[in-house]
Amino acid sequence: MVVLGISLIVIAAVVIGVVAGIDRPGDSNSDKMTQTESLDSVCGQTxxxxxCTASLQPAGMKAAVISYFRVAVNATLTAMAHAMKMVKADADAVSLDHESEKMALEDCIELIGLCMEELQSVITIFINSTTSTSFHYDSGDIRSSLSAVLSYQIACIEGLKESRSTSDNVDQILQKPTELTSNALAIIYEYSENDDAAADPQAAAAAMPPPPPPATSNDPIGPVGRQLLESGGGQMKPDAVVAKDKSGQYASIAAALNAYPNGHKGRYLIYVKSGVYEENVIIAKNTTQIFMYGDGLDKTIISGRDHFRGHGTTTYRRATLSVIGDGFICKDIGIKVPEKSRGKSMAAAVKMQSDRAAFFNCRINGSATSNIYALANRQLLVGCEIYGVTNIIRGDGAVVIQRSKIILTPPSSSSENNNNYNIIIALQGRSDRWESSGFVIQACTIRRDESYIYSPRSGVVVGKGGAYLGMAVANYSRTIVMESSLGDLIHPDGWYWDNNKKYAIENVTFAEYENMGPGSAATNSNINRSIHVISNSSDAMRYTAGRFIQAQNWFNGTLVPPFKPGLVFHNKR
Known part of the structure; x- marks a missing residue:
């Protein structure tokens, strides 16, 4: 488990300027957060x-919106601290005979601790943002953190269901914190300025904020990281070298991470030499700004250890690479689930919770029913190869996968072949309409592996017209596929609807823009999908890496090839 230090910070006296939003089209009033509103008016948006009314009354019947928002965040943090005490008491009361339930409750304790960390990061933004300009560019961070708080609470509850816990006590404990988090998100959403003033893709670069000073302790990439990305990783001296043949400082990645200096500021470079590393790697919450790079996606490979010996462990812990510390970068590395875990349920190759995390030129290969677990926060994947049977990416993060290959592979064992499941690429779990999460697949190739030809049972061609781009797994699931090449494996319907789930179609966002290939409705006249087709580039720009996850701010204005903050193929085809 990740050990988290939690302290409550009172923020009522902090004087704040303007908060600005990210993806609300049409707003133009930059002073919405400082204007005076009635309590009823603010709570009417939630x-x-x-x-809302009960929690915001300390701010008065009329106050500046920013004052109400401060109180909302503080109330959420207080409620979360109370929930932590209650869940710890529940965990202490569970006997060791109920191993799976006890592990699930321990996961909940960690997840609630992460909720508190996210709320404190919002408070830190308040403290550090003393001008309207700085607060404008931090609003994406605020929404990301609050969305993560909701994601973590749901992950806790889902873990308890997986453990077959008979108690619904945690659901009740988290009900109030969930409502308070949703309300805080609603306020920042409704009263935020948008960044849509220059929606024309040609003006996208000019519309981006100017780069800040190049080297600060809060720089998520830093000048060393930028040089390393551009040079391919071989010209900068790493802080730690990992080698299986003991030619480096450390023989394992875990040992290099354990040597991470307390209080380290700036980018920390870990070079992992060629070899297969049979370990489950955890980038802990306090291990930030790690840049881990290898000798190539087919040369440096993290293969993980088998999670399923004996009773195994929880889904939350089943990942070869688990990334929690913010600002993580991974480059030129292969990550896969160990062979013994391939046919087992929900063993992910990568679990992502790190905010502003990026993967470049990596190969990711998961289990039969899980590959990338994008639990929370914002991530960018560029130039990667992603292999999987189904459920290629799931979770409630805000993720852009760009210029990558998504390759569906056949089941690897007879037990998998007998599983009765649909082939789904994206299962996005946005549960609240105010969340900023969602999955974007941009300028990617989606196809079946060459070995995915015949069914061992029937001998007929499989993988052709049998895969779906996404499925709703929460009330406000959001997945966008754009500028991508869709192979003939895509079902004519494109998107799968589970009749056993009562998710309202009008609340779910499934959208396509400028796709091509035999599986695309745009290029195949025999396909007529009943989904939202984005018809203009201005709307599509909302889901680009620069707008949707604010990725241009991660790199301080430096364009890292082949990363694109806007549309990839605009006016090129």
């Missing part, structure tokens, strides 16, 4: 009005 989904849990009674909870």
């Amino acid at each position: 989904d849990y009005k009674q909870t």
Whole structure:
């Protein structure tokens, strides 16, 4: 488990300027957060009005919106601290005979701790943002953190269901924190300025904020990281070298991470030499700004250890690479689930919770029913090869996969072949309409592996017209596929609807823009999908890496080839 230090910070006296939003089209008033509103007016924007009124009354019947928002965040943090005490008590009461339930409750304790860390990061933004300009560019961070708080609470509850816990006590404990988080998200969403003033893709670069000073302790990439990305990783001296043949400082990645200096500021470079590393790697919360690079996606490979010996462990812990510390970068490395875990359920190759994390030129190969677990926060994957049977990416993060190959592979064992499941690429779990999460697949190739030809049972061609781009797994699931080449494996319907789930179609966002290939509705006249087709580039720009996850701010204005903050093929075809 990740050990988290939690302290409550009172923020009522902090004087704040302007908060600005990210993806609200049409707003133009940059002073919305400083204007005076009534309590009823502010709470009227939320989904849990009674909870809102009770929690914001300390700010008065009329106040500046920013004052209400400060109180909302503080109330959420206080409620989360109370939930932590209650869940710890539940965990202490569970006997060791109920191993799976006890592990699930321990996961909940960690996840609630992460919720508190995210809320404190919002408070830190308040403290550090003393001008309207700086607050404008931090609003994406605020929404990402609050969205992560909701994601973590849901992950806790899902873990308890997986453990077959008979108690619904944690659901009740987290009900109030969930409502308070949703309300805080609603306020920042409704009263935020948008960045849509220059929606024309040709003006996208000019519309981006100017680069800040190049070297600060909060720089998520830093000048060393930028040089390393551009040079391919071989010209900068790493802080740690890992080698299986003991030619480096460390023989394992875990040992290099354990040597991470306490209080380290700036980028920390870990070079992992060629070899297969049979270990489960955890980038802990306090291990930030790690840049881990290898000798190539087919040369440096993290293969993980088998999670399923004996009773195994929880889904939350089943990942070869688990990334929690913010600002993580991985380049030129292969990551896969160990062979013994391939046919087992929900063993992910990568679990992503790190905010502003990026993967460049990596190969990711998961289990039969899980590959990338994008649990929370913002991530960017560029130039990667992603292999999997189904459920290629799942979770409630805000993720852009760009210029990558998504390759569906056949089941690797007879037990998998007998599984009755649909082939789904994206299962996005956005549960609240105010969240900033969603999956974007941009300028990618989606195809079946060459070995995916015949069914061992029937002898007929499989993988042709049998895969779906996405499926709703929460009330406000959001997946966008754009500028991508879709192979003949894509079902004519494109998107899968589970009749056993009562998710309202009008609340779910499934959208396509400028796709091509035999599986695309745009290029195949025999396909007529009943989904939202984005018809203009201005709308599509909302889902680009620069707008959707604010990735241009991660790199301080430096364009890292082949990363694109806007549309990839605009006016090129």
